[in-house]
Amino acid sequence: MSTQTPQTSVAPDGAARRTRPVKLQMAELVIKTANYDRMCAWYEHLLGHGPFFTRLPDPDQPPRPAGMPERAVDVRLAFFEIHDNGHPHHQTLGIFGIDSLAGVQRSGSGLHHFQFGVDGLKELITQYDHMMAAGSVPHRVANHGQATSFYFTDPDGNIIEFSCSNFPTWEKEAAFMASPAFAGNPSGLELDHADFARRYHSGEPRESLLSLEPKGSA
Incomplete structure (x- = not known):
């Protein structure tokens, strides 16, 4: 996990002071x-x-x-x-x-998307099924390598991400994010939402589901 690093700033009186941010949530x-x-x-x-x-x-x-x-x-x-x-x-x-x-158009700078984290792949698919039951279809699904995510839009067009980690610990997830594979492609593998859910519900092993090798629909 990251630690707070002291920062040097110049106060209005011209004096340099070193400060440290508090832990935020x-x-x-x-x-x-x-x-x-x-x-x-x-x-x-x-x-x-x-x-x-x-x-x-x-x-x-x-x-x-x-x-x-x-x-x-x-x-x-x-x-x-x-x-x-x-x-x-x-x-x-x-x-x-x-x-x-x-009637105001959404454009320019501002919020791109926000994420809800879930405990694991089971919860991710359960939330997907829940959203689909109300007619909300994800516009994107991706295995980013360190995590798997389903992206929806709310009635205003805001992008909402549901995501679960692909690793059992933060240390393993962080190690993958420090790898050349993640640096080369942080977006990961694009998935078809219906095919991915079908594969999950059919009992396909987790290791196969989370592989970054492309798979065709069966």
Whole structure:
């Protein structure tokens, strides 16, 4: 695992100071949308439960200050629990409903995708089956070498990745990522989602499923 490295920075008074970042955990990811109801329904299916908190903005509240990004008090709001790592380390997904975004084109810099990690290949296929049951079809599946991933898009077109490690330990996964094979092709092997799921459900051995050698559909 990585360690925090002291960094040298220059303070406003011109003095150089060495500082060290604290240990961080990803705690909250918030998506803004004009499709609040559809997005909430989609993520409710994805997670298997509804939000633990919802709120509508008070029409009588003062307007937000000019130039300030939308705050929770300004929007239709839903918070979903993703994972509880023990207080205070919880993982939360937020949906901000902002009607003024309707018709706005998504382009330029910003979030490319985000990932939900699962425990293993069994859970990855179970989540795939769960998403397919609601009509969500992955637009991409890949064995990246160190991990296998299924990629979906939500109703707004955000890319959501479900991924499991291909290795039993972080040390083995990190060793593969330091190898020439990963450096030469970090994207790995593209897979057909239906064929891969069929092979899994038919009982094909894990070693064969996770091989980086291309296989044709049987």
